[in-house]
Amino acid sequence: MTDSPALRKVERGKLCAGCGLCAGISDDAIAMEVEAPGYARPEQVAKISDRVERAIEQACPGLEVYSWDRMTEATASDVSWGPYIECLTGHATEDETRHSGSSGGMISALAMHALETGAAQQVLHIEGDPTKPTGNRTAISRTSQEVLARAGSRYAPSSPLENVEAMLDDGTPTVFIGKPCDVAALRSLALLDERIDRVFPLKLSFFCGGVPSHAGADRIVETMGLDPQRLSQFRYRGNGWPGLTHAEDTDGRTAEMSYEESWGRYLSSQVQFRCKICPDPVGGVADIACADAWYGGESGYPQFDEADGRSLVMVRTESGRRFLDRARRTSIVATERLDIDEVNLMQPAQARRKRRIAARMAAWRVAGKPVPKMRGLHVAKATRKERPHLLLKEFLGTLRRVFQGRI
Numbered sequence: 001m002t003d004s005p006a007l008r009k010v011e012r013g014k015l016c017a018g019c020g021l022c023a024g025i026s027d028d029a030i031a032m033e034v035e036a037p038g039y040a041r042p043e044q045v046a047k048i049s050d051r052v053e054r055a056i057e058q059a060c061p062g063l064e065v066y067s068w069d070r071m072t073e074a075t076a077s078d079v080s081w082g083p084y085i086e087c088l089t090g091h092a093t094e095d096e097t098r099h100s101g102s103s104g105g106m107i108s109a110l111a112m113h114a115l116e117t118g119a120a121q122q123v124l125h126i127e128g129d130p131t132k133p134t135g136n137r138t139a140i141s142r143t144s145q146e147v148l149a150r151a152g153s154r155y156a157p158s159s160p161l162e163n164v165e166a167m168l169d170d171g172t173p174t175v176f177i178g179k180p181c182d183v184a185a186l187r188s189l190a191l192l193d194e195r196i197d198r199v200f201p202l203k204l205s206f207f208c209g210g211v212p213s214h215a216g217a218d219r220i221v222e223t224m225g226l227d228p229q230r231l232s233q234f235r236y237r238g239n240g241w242p243g244l245t246h247a248e249d250t251d252g253r254t255a256e257m258s259y260e261e262s263w264g265r266y267l268s269s270q271v272q273f274r275c276k277i278c279p280d281p282v283g284g285v286a287d288i289a290c291a292d293a294w295y296g297g298e299s300g301y302p303q304f305d306e307a308d309g310r311s312l313v314m315v316r317t318e319s320g321r322r323f324l325d326r327a328r329r330t331s332i333v334a335t336e337r338l339d340i341d342e343v344n345l346m347q348p349a350q351a352r353r354k355r356r357i358a359a360r361m362a363a364w365r366v367a368g369k370p371v372p373k374m375r376g377l378h379v380a381k382a383t384r385k386e387r388p389h390l391l392l393k394e395f396l397g398t399l400r401r402v403f404q405g406r407i
């Protein structure tokens with residue numbers, strides 16, 4: 001049963017990002033389920049109250065995306081890279097954290113610092129699901145060892161907000177680590193619930209190329225010559241930068257694949273539709289957002305050769321800056337200033353997507369589908385930076401895929 005008008009609209013527009021917020025505030029009326037080909041989607045199992053319906057309408061990032069223009073502490077803003085106070089590169093200074101992390105281990109180091117200094121008592125984030133090692137499950141870490149064990153990017157659906165109401169009731173100060181849309185959902189909910197900023201004093205995010213379905217990871221495993229149903233461990237990357245995709249099965253057989261191949265050939269083509277029109281894939285409303293500080297290649301595209309991990313670090317709020325300052329003073333992380341224009345060389349695909357989402361959304365609207373509200377996310381400015389014939393090509397390409405039933 002889905003009688004929630006908000007959820008129906010999300011479903012009609014394929015606008016769900018899988019954050020789990022609707023389930024987390026629904027008094028068990030909504031559960032997160034896996035839907036073919038392997039995305040996290042809400043399933044309404046009981047009637048929801050008017051209060052919950054209104055909260056979903058306002059906080060679901062499939063319906064409205066939290067505005068960058070509300071981030072009033074930022075001293076600068078970039079049409080692709082969002083509002084910021086500082087633009088840096090950095091890494092964890094502890095070798096193990098830097099090596100285990102996805103890029104420079106910054107997110108894990110900051111979360112560990114919060115636990116060690118008492119700024120928070122726990123960390124809400126993601127770990128591999130032991131029952132399906134290519135998948136994710138929501139995790140709470142209370143020690144630095146637990147945070148470290150859960151470092152690394154996992155290119156599969158995640159719903160870190162699926163228990164948010166219970167965490168707000170519990171009240172334990174918690175570092176939140178999630179996708180940009182998860183943080184946007186949390187910020188929107190904070191407009192309705194004043195407990196959010198007290199319970200989640202530090203919201204960390206990362207740049208996000210999109211969430212692939214489980215089918216993407218299954219194809220990687222099959223290509224490696226292993227059976228996706230018989231895995232005991234799966235790591236998308238990390239243990240180096242970018243690190244290898246690593247699988248192990250229940251017989252102890254192991255296989256590896258480069259990050260470039262696993263993301264480029266198998267995962268990126270499985271990304272859910274909502275991500276293709278994402279106006280904030282850069283954690284624009286997090287306190288601090290990290291990304292890969294790829295070294296630009298001569299072609300203008302990033303190089304993926306193995307190197308010591310290096311994160312791009314966008315500090316977006318005063319509380320994020322104060323927290324980072326304390327972490328820098330204790331030398332748990334090291335940072336260097338970066339000119340914002342350098343980010344264009346590190347993340348060309350992100351900038352390109354932002355320039356083209358308006359064309360994709362126009363095609364989606366022509367097909368009679370709804371799109372999220374995106375005020376204050378500088379979509380029009382980004383669109384004006386794109387060449388008109390490329391916008392037309394994107395529009396027609398999206399329309400063709402809609403009518404061929406490929407979206």
Ligand SMILES: Cc1cc2nc3c(=O)[nH]c(=O)nc-3n(C[C@H](O)[C@H](O)[C@H](O)COP(=O)(O)OP(=O)(O)OC[C@H]3O[C@@H](n4cnc5c(N)ncnc54)[C@H](O)[C@@H]3O)c2cc1C
Nearest residue numbers: 101102103105106107108126152153154158208209291292
């Ligand atoms: C789906 C996805 C897409 C990404 N796309 C890009 C991109 O286009 N460009 C780019 O520069 N970087 C991208 N990243 C982020 C990048 O890989 C690094 O995570 C980022 O640089 C932070 O590195 P770190 O070493 O500081 O993080 P780490 O210290 O490794 O910490 C990573 C944290 O993220 C959490 N996490 C891992 N996977 C997920 C998930 N699926 N959902 C929620 N939380 C998760 C972990 O629990 C951990 O706490 C993406 C990450 C993910 C998960």
Ligand code: SF4
Nearest residue numbers: 016017019020022060
């Ligand atoms: S985006 Fe989040 S809040 Fe919206 S429907 Fe999907 S899981 Fe629920």
Ligand code: SF4
Nearest residue numbers: 180181208210275278
């Ligand atoms: S691309 Fe955007 S919508 Fe998709 S998972 Fe990332 S932040 Fe969420």
